[in-house]
Amino acid sequence: MKKILIVDDSPEIVEVIQYILEAAGYAVIAAAEGQSGVKKALEESPDLIIMDIVMPKMSGGEAVKILKANEKTKDIPVIFLTGYLGKSDENAGGKGINVGGHVYPCMGKPVSRDELLKFISEHLKEI
Numbered sequence: 001m002k003k004i005l006i007v008d009d010s011p012e013i014v015e016v017i018q019y020i021l022e023a024a025g026y027a028v029i030a031a032a033e034g035q036s037g038v039k040k041a042l043e044e045s046p047d048l049i050i051m052d053i054v055m056p057k058m059s060g061g062e063a064v065k066i067l068k069a070n071e072k073t074k075d076i077p078v079i080f081l082t083g084y085l086g087k088s089d090e091n092a093g094g095k096g097i098n099v100g101g102h103v104y105p106c107m108g109k110p111v112s113r114d115e116l117l118k119f120i121s122e123h124l125k126e127i
Contacts, residue, residue, distance in 0.1 A: 006018060008052040017081075038067060
């Protein structure tokens with residue numbers, strides 16, 4: 001069973017995504033902000049991380065920089081899920097979110113169940 005870490009400061013978003021992912025057969029870990037997301041990624045070694053951008057204490061971008069600099073977590077795929085990306089941005093070439101010179105895939109909130117699961121399956125490499 002693939003394990004996915006959700007890092008988002010909105011309990012409602014976490015609850016909805018967790019429900020969708022668990023119903024699809026994924027194991028889910030959740031963190032409410034960047035610092036705890038980094039800690040859980042190091043402890044749990046998820047197969048994929050879904051990361052919000054704007055969060056208290058540590059942003060998603062800062063958390064990803066730390067994760068990508070760590071040997072244990074550097075190869076974990078990251079997908080950003082943000083309210084700052086509109087549908088027009090999302091469909092304008094799929095540019096993604098640039099963090100430290102690397103562009104990560106992203107989806108805008110709100111996201112539908114089917115969109116989320118399709119996006120995850122496209123970015124989650126089967127091991």
